[in-house]
Amino acid sequence: MSQAQDSLKAFRSAFTQCEDWIQRGKPERAYPCYLELRKQYPNQIKPLIRLAELAYQQKDKAYALLFANEAVDKDPTASYAAITHLAKRMQDLGDDTLAMKIMNRLLVSNLDSAKRIRTEETRKNVSAPTNRRSSGRCSTPKSGRFC
Numbered sequence: 001m002s003q004a005q006d007s008l009k010a011f012r013s014a015f016t017q018c019e020d021w022i023q024r025g026k027p028e029r030a031y032p033c034y035l036e037l038r039k040q041y042p043n044q045i046k047p048l049i050r051l052a053e054l055a056y057q058q059k060d061k062a063y064a065l066l067f068a069n070e071a072v073d074k075d076p077t078a079s080y081a082a083i084t085h086l087a088k089r090m091q092d093l094g095d096d097t098l099a100m101k102i103m104n105r106l107l108v109s110n111l112d113s114a115k116r117i118r119t120e121e122t123r124k125n126v127s128a129p130t131n132r133r134s135s136g137r138c139s140t141p142k143s144g145r146f147c
Contacts, residue, residue, distance in 0.1 A: 011041045018050070027054050045071040049082040056090065061098055068102050076109035084118075091125075 014037055021030035031054050037047040052067035068086060071079040083106055090099040107120060 007041075011037070011044055014040070015044075015046055018047070022050075027057065030054065043074065045074050045079045048074070049079060049086070052083075052086060056086070061095070065098060065101055069105050072102075072105045072109050076106060076111045080106065080111065 014033075018030050018033035018037060021027070021033060031051070034047040034050045034054070037044065038051065041047070048067045048071035052064045052071065055061075055063035055067060064086075068083055072083055083102060087099040087102045090096075090102070
């Protein structure tokens with residue numbers, strides 16, 4: 001097995017341990033776990049996405065924006081789906097300004113042209129007035145994704 005494969009295997013194992021904290025309902029334990037992954041595996045965006053989600057859940061908008069922007073800067077194409085999901089969730093919760101900042105960062109990143117068009121369309125939808133609805137439930141509870 002190559003060194004890169006070993007590193008990826010180690011990352012996946014460590015990431016799963018962090019995810020386990022989320023599944024157990026202990027985001028306060030998951031947060032430092034993801035911070036450590038961010039240091040150990042600086043090219044991976046998954047810890048950054050999770051950190052952005054957790055920071056937003058804790059109402060720390062500055063760190064949510066920081067981690068989301070860092071993920072976009074590292075790999076806009078790979079972070080596209082998770083970042084747009086986060087921005088849409090922010091919009092649903094009334095944080096249009098924060099959602100717009102994140103979508104703008106995606107828009108000025110090095111996205112492929114198809115995703116750039118979708119980002120522009122989503123950004124326009126974020127800036128339009130919406131009919132707010134919130135069920136108070138997680139959007140994907142079984143996966144432990146952002147709630």
